[in-house]
Amino acid sequence: MTHGEVDYILQLSGFKAGVFPFRYLAIPISYKRMTVGDCTRLVEKVGDRIRGWGAKKLSYAGRLVLIRAVLTQLHSFWTRVFVIPLTVIDRIEGVCRNYLWSGSDQYLKTPAVTWEKICNEKRYGGRDIVNARLWNQAVIGKYTWWLAAKTDHMWIKWVDHVYMKGKSWHEYIPTNNSSWTWHKICQIRDIMKPGYINGKWMDNNGFYSVSSGYQWLYGQQNKVTWCPLILTQMSIPNHSVIGWLVVQERLMTRERLLKFGFTTDGACFFCQSHLETHQHLLYECKFSQICWDLMRGWLKVDFPTPRIIAWCLKWRCKSLMKKQIVFIVIVAAWYHLWHARNVCRLEALLISPSMLLKQVKQDVCRRCKDRVWSLKAHKLPWEPTYD
Numbered sequence: 001m002t003h004g005e006v007d008y009i010l011q012l013s014g015f016k017a018g019v020f021p022f023r024y025l026a027i028p029i030s031y032k033r034m035t036v037g038d039c040t041r042l043v044e045k046v047g048d049r050i051r052g053w054g055a056k057k058l059s060y061a062g063r064l065v066l067i068r069a070v071l072t073q074l075h076s077f078w079t080r081v082f083v084i085p086l087t088v089i090d091r092i093e094g095v096c097r098n099y100l101w102s103g104s105d106q107y108l109k110t111p112a113v114t115w116e117k118i119c120n121e122k123r124y125g126g127r128d129i130v131n132a133r134l135w136n137q138a139v140i141g142k143y144t145w146w147l148a149a150k151t152d153h154m155w156i157k158w159v160d161h162v163y164m165k166g167k168s169w170h171e172y173i174p175t176n177n178s179s180w181t182w183h184k185i186c187q188i189r190d191i192m193k194p195g196y197i198n199g200k201w202m203d204n205n206g207f208y209s210v211s212s213g214y215q216w217l218y219g220q221q222n223k224v225t226w227c228p229l230i231l232t233q234m235s236i237p238n239h240s241v242i243g244w245l246v247v248q249e250r251l252m253t254r255e256r257l258l259k260f261g262f263t264t265d266g267a268c269f270f271c272q273s274h275l276e277t278h279q280h281l282l283y284e285c286k287f288s289q290i291c292w293d294l295m296r297g298w299l300k301v302d303f304p305t306p307r308i309i310a311w312c313l314k315w316r317c318k319s320l321m322k323k324q325i326v327f328i329v330i331v332a333a334w335y336h337l338w339h340a341r342n343v344c345r346l347e348a349l350l351i352s353p354s355m356l357l358k359q360v361k362q363d364v365c366r367r368c369k370d371r372v373w374s375l376k377a378h379k380l381p382w383e384p385t386y387d
C-alpha cells in the first residue's frame with residue numbers, strides 16, 4: 001500500500017496514524033524486537049514495587065513472598081507476550097536478589113545463596129521462586145510446540161507462509177534477514193529438540209505445556225534430605241529461612257567474612273576465644289551448649305549436638321506431631337542463636353540462655369496455637385509448656 005493510499009484511507013475513516021511502539025494495557029507494542037529501552041519501564045516497575053514495600057522492615061520470609069508475587073505477575077503478563085531480552089531479565093533478577101539480601105534494590109550485601117539455587121523448588125533445596133530466564137524459554141517453547149504439532153492457528157499459517165514456505169519445522173534453518181524474535185524461537189526449538197519423541201512432547205501425555213517445559217528445562221535434580229527438617233506443616237516462616245541457611249552452612253559467620261576479606265577479626269561474639277564457624281557458633285560455644293541443654297530439658301528429648309541434623313533425619317518417633325514440634329524447636333533455637341549473635345554484634349549486648357529459651361518457647365507455643373493444634377486434645381503424654 002502506498003503512502004497516498006494510506007492517507008486516503010485515513011481521511012475516509014477519520015482515524016489518525018500512530019507510531020510504534022505504542023502502549024496497550026501498559027505493554028509496549030512494536031513490530032520490531034523488544035529493546036532493552038522498551039523494557040526499562042518493566043525494570044522500574046519491579047523497583048517501584050520493592051521500594052513501596054517498606055522494604056527493610058520485612059523479614060527474609062516476607063521478602064520472599066513479595067518477590068514471588070511480583071515475579072508471578074511478570075511471568076503471567078509480560079513473558080507470555082514477549083521474548084524478554086536477557087539483559088532485562090538479568091536486571092529484574094538483580095533487583096529482586098538485592099532486595100532479598102539487603103532490603104534494598106541496590107547491591108549492599110553479598111548473596112548467601114546463588115539466585116539459581118533460590119529459584120529451585122523447595123524439595124530440591126530452593127525457595128520456589130520462578131526462574132525468569134527458563135520460564136521465558138518455556139513460554140517460547142509453546143510456539144515451537146504449535147509449529148511441531150502443526151496446530152490450526154492463524155499465526156502458524158502466517159509463519160509457514162512468510163518463513164518456512166512448506167519446509168519441515170525440525171529441519172528449517174532461519175535466514176540471516178529473519179527477525180530477532182524468529183531467530184530466538186528457532187534457538188529455543190533447538191534447545192527443546194531432545195524433549196520431543198516421534199513429534200510428541202515427552203511429558204504431559206505428549207502435549208506440551210509451559211509448566212512441563214519449564215520442569216524439563218530445569219533438568220533432573222536431587223532431592224535434599226534436610227527438607228523435612230525445615231519445612232514441616234508447623235514450620236515458622238522466618239525461622240525456616242534461617243534454618244535453610246544453617247543446613248547449607250550459608251550464614252555469614254565471621255569465618256566466611258574473613259574468607260571474603262570483609263573483616264580481619266574472626267572471634268566468636270559470645271566467647272571471644274574461638275573462630276566463629278557454623279559449628280562453633282551453633283553447637284560448640286559454651287553459650288550455645290547451655291542453650292541446647294535448656295532445650296533438651298524443656299522438650300525431654302535427648303538430641304545430640306553437633307550432629308543434630310543427621311539425628312533429626314534418622315529419628316524414629318511414633319508421634320508425627322511430637323517430631324514436628326521438636327523440629328521447629330531446633331530451627332527456632334538456630335534462629336534465636338543467630339539473632340542473639342547479631343544483637344551482640346550490633347548492640348554489644350549478650351542475652352542470657354534462659355531468655356533465649358523463653359523466646360523459643362514463645363515462638364513455638366504461639367505457632368502451635370496459630371495452627372489450631374491443641375496438644376491436649378491429641379492426648380499426648382508429652383507436651384511443651386510455656387511459663
Ligand SMILES: [Zn+2]
Pocket residue numbers: 268269270271272273274280281285286
Ligand atoms: Zn564462642
